[in-house]
Amino acid sequence: MRQGVAPRRRAPALRLFSFAWRLCRRHWRAGELSILALALVVSVAAVSAVGFFTDRVQQALARQSNLLLGADLVMTSDYPLSAEFSQEASRRGLLTSHTIHFPSMVTHAAESHLAEIKAVQKGYPLRGRLLISAKADIPATETVEIPQPGTVWVEPRLLEQLEIQTGDKITLGQRTLLVNAVLRAESDRAGDIFSFAPRLMMNSEDVSSTGLIQFGSRIKYRLLVAGNASEVAAYRHWATPRLKSGVKLEDVSDARPEIRNALAKARQFLGLAAMSSVVLAAVAMALAGLRFVRRNLDACAVMRCLGASQSFILRAHLLQLSMVGLLGGLVGCVTGYLAQIVLSRMVGGLLLEGLPQPSLLPALQGLLGGLAVLLGVTWPLLARLRDVQALRVLRSDLPVPRLANWLSFSPALAVVSVLILWTAKDARLGWIALAGLTVFLALAVLFAWLSVRWIRSLGRAQAGSLRFGTSNLARHPLSSISTIAGFSLGLMALLLVTLVRGDLLRSWQATLPPDAPNRFVINIQKDQLPELKSFFLREGLPPPTIKPMVRGRLVAVNDRPLDVSRFDERARRLVDREFNLSWAQDMEADNRITAGHWWKPEDAGLPMLSLEQGIAETLGLKLGDWLTYDIAGTQVRLRVVNLRKVEWDSMRANFFGISNSGMLEKFSASYITSFYIPPHRETMLNRLVKTFPNLTVIDVSAIMMQVRSIMDRMAGAVQFVFGFCLAAGILVLYASLAVTSDERALEYTLLRVLGARRRQILLAMLTEFFLVALLSALVAACGASVIAWFVSHHVLNLPYLFDAGLLAWSIGIAGVVIPLAAWVGLRKALNLPPSQLLKST
């Protein structure tokens, strides 16, 4: 048949590559590779998108959190900072700005009040924004300006106290300055909520002319630094050893704990979600690989018959899958990249605004990870194609080669395990997930085996189609066990992520509920307490809980003077200042004892102290320690009887140290409270300040808005990444069904040839898949609950809520969706005339 055409042969390597490429194209066109490729796309997209997310979102959130500092890094000192710090920062290409803070009396006519002065330079703030308005009662606008020399911006509270308006002049030291704007919000006020006096912002050029900067003045000098994250970190590394005593460095990790916690938890959850997607995609790939191999056994027998060597078949298929892996991986990377763009839009442009593009590293990691999983899980299966007997072309009854043993999957398990540990981005979470998955899989297989045995024992108890459906499960025990285990694993991963996601979102919502306190009131005197309660009642508001506060310095532990040299920077800072101590008979609802016991009423008068767990750890204090505080010159010894975990995020007044009643009452105390004022009731605050002029009201609503905005955006990120898990879960479902669809189609056709009606077959099929769904969902629900409890409790430190409703729903949904999906997949085979199906098989 070569009439007139002479053969020309290719070089062997080219021949292999060319053959693999053609094979790949043909299989792709015939849809043989679609599940495999889709699983790969989802896996790579999840890994790379989470890589991009955690990279960009983390930077974005860190920057958002940095708004609370007004910079990425803040250096604070009691004396002017050496010029070398700002010079070095500029040399590294970082932005800098100096601010000066001091308290001073501000005077207008006969009125004189204390204000927190902040002198700023052009460029301030480096992060965040300033909101100003021409008057106190009109909407504020954002500005990038600072007060011009000779002018000041003041907070509304100072306007009220001095009874002035914009356009009036005030006296500050030796200068008279024009008030030309109302300062409505400074984003870096958040880190400074307990600076009690109202703010006056001025231009730093005017500071010297006020004559207020003198020896002994209480002045804080700040150097704000911002720029590229790695450069800021390098700068911090450079600056830290050069800091003299009394100079402190702060970055986002020193900022508010609720943001730090939320950030850490979001990162852990994103890791968990990405990891689940990888596990699901690996299962989908293994199932799709199994289907691919089954469908290609005969084709490989033909190829061997037509001259292909075993090694050629293996290499050609490996190359083919590598091509799929590379192409699918690239599509996955692009999808991952696009997904994070969608995310950035979804969670609000502000979050990722102005951020540098993510690096290519997450894409490369996703690509290599995806390829490794694909080749890892399909390699043992490909060996079956290599080992197929050429004689199958003559004798289709010959058995197909089986896997040598389960050990052949060990490289695949190793690859998936490494990827789990890597995507988790948290060693503890990774190991827990890995151990959980292993134990779960073993139990799922055991449960499936017992179920199949039980079904077999039912024998012929049921009628007709139902019997056929149930006995079909018992007839193919290996296939049934692997299907139930596969479904269980898929459902469990989905449920796990759903449950943990619920815990995380609930915990974030609980952090700042809509009625979380938005005002603090301090400086309340003991004799004002009854009057203050009456004031709230008159205003129709519930009287808030008012807590006493005394200030004391920790001077000795177990009667030994405090040795600050063994403390780190943070601990030194803590013991350098006075602690706010309080006393209470009962524990606050948002506190939780972690060691020891809360006191009983009969313990009143005993020297007992309840210590916040974090500070105890920082200062190396433990239960039973005797702490000596210096309170207004008197030394008080208190014994640590319990450690408490405090929800600092709750915006309620909380204390590091609380004594039982009868110990601190003798000292002069001031009182503090926090409460929620709805926006439309804010005029009540004016009446409060007028009635109690000595009180200081601190508005934390702006901070809360910022914190809420950060948490909302992270919730968006969490929801979005959850979408990948869902996609991967659906793929597992599809792949599980597809892997046996050819055999089922043939089996159903034969039944129809033998006289079974379509309805009977449909009922049998639905029965079988309903049973599979029920068994899988049951084991998945139990497994997911246990692992979710473990992850929530031990990794994310979240309260775990056992959601029986969700589990019941998931079992119900699986019981409907899985049989329905099976019907969708096989309905074509059920509707075709048997002759056509027999012909095509």
Place this chain on the structure above:
Amino acid sequence: MNIPIIEAIQLGKHVTSGERELMILHALDMRVESGETLAIVGASGSGKSTLLGLLAGLDTPTAGQVKINGTSLDSLDEDGRAELRGREIGFVFQSFQLLPAFTALENVLLPLELAGLENAVELAHTALRRVGLQERLGHTPGRLSGGEQQRVAIARAFAPGSRLLLADEPTGNLDPATGERIIDLLFELNRERTTTLVMVTHDMALAGRCDRVLRLEDGRLH
């Protein structure tokens, strides 16, 4: 003396089923000369397909040996036998054995691509045109009739220019009229290419068209 294209010497095959040993082929001797057409006939289960499998090196004998063009299949490993098949042997099967995901053209291309021929597409086109399927190049087996599928299989068998053609019940899955046309085509191409044809069949009329007929009974050739 010419080297026979196929030589079977004391060829035997037995399988063990439980504790029983089942003898399928008993010490067969046969020679097939180049260009000859030979039919092997026998009832179902007589061992025809087993013999064909051994002659093609798809299976290994438990006794004796097979030589193709003077090369003993015993001296070759699995891959060596595959290479020899690719070089020397074309196949036509009762169940066509076309790859369902591949088009007619791609099925014919398969042995040519496996052989690494650069002009495989040209050769496959020529082969399909010769069997009258130039209009059906892009059709997958599912969209071809049984007769058309077998014509694709014949094109695939002849396209690489194999010197030996082994056919296993080539009309077994076809109606008599279509079967007749397929056999006409097979013999026509065999004559054109002076190929050696060994055909396994239980159809005596079909066997009658060959130069020589061997009957396989109880594992022995008569």
